[in-house]
Amino acid sequence: MSDAVPERDPTTTDAGVALDNITVEFSGVTALEDVSLSVDEGEFFTLVGPSGCGKTTTLRAVAGFEEPATGEVHIDGGRVTDLAPERRDVGVVFQHYALFPHMTVRENVAYGLRFRDPPGGVADDERVDELLSLVDMAGMGEREPEQLSGGQQQRIALARALAPGPDVLLLDEPLSALDARLRERLRVTIREIQQELGITTIYVTHDQSEALAISDRVAVVSGGRIEQVAPPETVYREPQSRFVAEFVGENNLFDGEVTATAPPRATVDGVEIALPESAAVDTGDSVALCVRPEVLSLGENDTASNATTLTATVEHREFLGDAYRVHCSWNGRSLLVKTDSREPPEGTVTLTVDTDDIHLLSDSGR
């Protein structure tokens, strides 16, 4: 009989996953607007953003759980836009593990093997054992899911998703239900397994530090759009928009106006601040200056020419263990400083920032 459901189209790109101009709407509300992404083969790619930004919707569009209104989805170069989820060869891990409660651990991990053509028999059993070892859960096959801790359940969910040998691994906030310490341990495990298998992986999280720690590249998502796609260091040091600057890590943002170009300078609330030599600006431009709390140094009077000095007042200090967070006020604005000094000064202080540590948002970061 003829099969009207299209098989994968022949290779059109060599990306592991590609989204071309995807738009997803939920009863008239646009959840994703014209999103295009390309994830390399074997890459660990993270979508990060606040809740409701569209990152999970993006993942679900790749898995086939959401049908895009427009646009195309490609996996391993083949077009899968019209394929049902069960025919896309993706492995999915959810936040709440989603283990089948009426099946043992072994049956859970083996479930996806039932649909391989031809079914494997003994080979299936071996495959399950292999995966249980991979996630460090060997010998737990006969347990019921409810007998396992959250972290163990998530390992089993990972094993289950990997068992059929998917082309892409999709992880939707897999660590959000776990406590902080376990989260950090398990994210290392996930990264190691991903490296070992070399599997293309898309990871969704709202936790920017997790995103920075685990990924090859990060996409910052906001309001159904992609704000920036770059390696973690670039996203952190050179945010492309005000949203990225404020969402990823902490930042002090100042709006200023360019007053000179050689060397470039700007005024913020009447105070002159030197800009990096490389800044491509014209006199009269509005600019936004990003200054990370840790690049502001507290109390040291750096007299080097390429530094700007501000006089501020310390409002209060928070002790973080390895550092202090110092809330200052400068010119009626609050300013955040992070210092590893053992005893940061109080009262009126001098803040110094190296000109090259100031990042400029083009277009005022709109």
Place this chain on the structure above:
Amino acid sequence: MNVRRWGERLAVPTAFVLTVAILAVVFYYPVLSVLREAVVRAGSLTAAPLVDVLGDPFYTGVAHHLFTAPLSIPAGVLDWIRAGFPSVEFGLFGFTAFQAFLSTLASVVVGLPGAYLLARFEFRGRRTLRSLTILPFVLPSIMVAVGFLAMFGQNGLLNDILGALGLGQVNLLFTLEIIVLAHAFYNAPLVTRLVTTAWESVDARRVETARALGAGPFRAFRDIVVPQLLPALLTAALLTFVFTFLSFPIVLALGGLRLATVEVWLYARVQDLELAEAATLGTIETVLSLALTYLYLRYEARQTTTGGGTTLPRRALAVGWKTLRDPVRIGLAVYGVGVLVLFVGPLVSMIVESVTGPNGLTGAYYEFLLNQQATTAAGTTKPLPAIANSLAFGVGTLALAVPMGIVVSVMVTRGGTGSRLAETLMSAPLAVSGVVVGLGLLQTLVFGTTIAGYRVTAGGALAIVVAHAVAAYPFVTRNVTPALAGIDSQLVDSARSLGASRFRTLLDVELPLVWTAVLAGGAFAFAISIGEFDTTVLLAEGVESYTMPVALERYIGNRSLGPSLGPATAMGTVLLLVTAASFLVIERLGGRWEP
């Protein structure tokens, strides 16, 4: 592989189409044919039969002027006022609405204190009592009528007790009071259930906030609790009105033609083979009940439940000697006695009557159930075939209603257009009386009908089983839908991404997780089939297809064993055992019946 994939892909849609087809053939087509009969004469559209009925003072009482001479109404009203407001006749429809109104009132009066008791007091057996409030839904109404005869009849338990106490006799038989009481037996538990649930969902923190802001206990009750109870009370009252407006076996058995309602009169017309008049009557009744149901659904849809929060604390019901000094607790004790008489009385009387004769204990009536097998006289109603038929139809209904119910649940929980269609499909049978469905089936499938050039007849057992399935599957759906909806959608997504088709996911993941709900729904379906009377009584013919409820109704009329209800009570007790067993299954598995 492709064939299998296509099969799995098409399984649910195919089953849904089949379900819709069954509904179309056994429900929509027959009911529409009744409506057609009422407005089409000799191939052309006419309002004449409707006007005949509506303009007949027998049916509509004083309102018939509206249809015969609307212009004379103002003068008529003036005459009536000048004559000093003489009593006015409201006809059959008026009486039906009047008894439904009284029944609703009685159900609310009997049901509300029960909600107060269950929601605000803690005592041994509270949970059991709460789950017992579903029991009336599965008790066959004709059996309850037998219980009421055994309790309140001429030779009933009540009169026996009153006689023994030297207090004389009461005769409630063939009075409006006994009909209203029997309706309260059915619907007061519904009031209790819905209001208790609403009461339990009142957030204690809100009441405490009101108290902290300065409201006294009564003000806090009036301002915080009452507004949350009223919607539930109104829902229950509207439903009770619809149910009692359409009530059939209770009025038939306890009121007879003297206190006939529209439904009973309709049945009598069918028995007299006045099918055209019956169709007209059925049409008017269906329009009225559809309008009432529409009102109910509109009202229900506007309600929002505010979940969460802390339930109001329960007080201990018995507090030692002080119990006797607390007027509220004494009031509840009196209420308890009344409830015992109304709810337990009829069932106990029926069982007692079934084993006592004029000369004390006897097994004669149960022997009679077996004995009559031997006699072959025409018109005798053999009990054993009735029991066998009921059980067989129950199993048949189960086999049909469970898949139908599951399919509709799956469509409802998947959302989209199919979901709305499925919900609408499900609500319609609720609003159409069993007698109208039975009449429609008689006129179409049983007497034969021509579909696409083929003469189709389906009578007796097959028609009954399918009709029962149509009445019963909504109960499966009501149980399975919330269970399916409660499954974490990530489980379904996981199975899909692992390679399972939508149908395989249903078989491998969803159904195994909701099997208790499926079983509870099945037990409901079985109980509905066992107790169904309204449609069955019109379709049952000969030995092959009459059921326990139908036999029961014949025994009430057949007093060949003296003025005794003996055979009827014996059969009723058998029916009670079977339905009580279904109830146990439902209760154990947490079955639900939410209108």
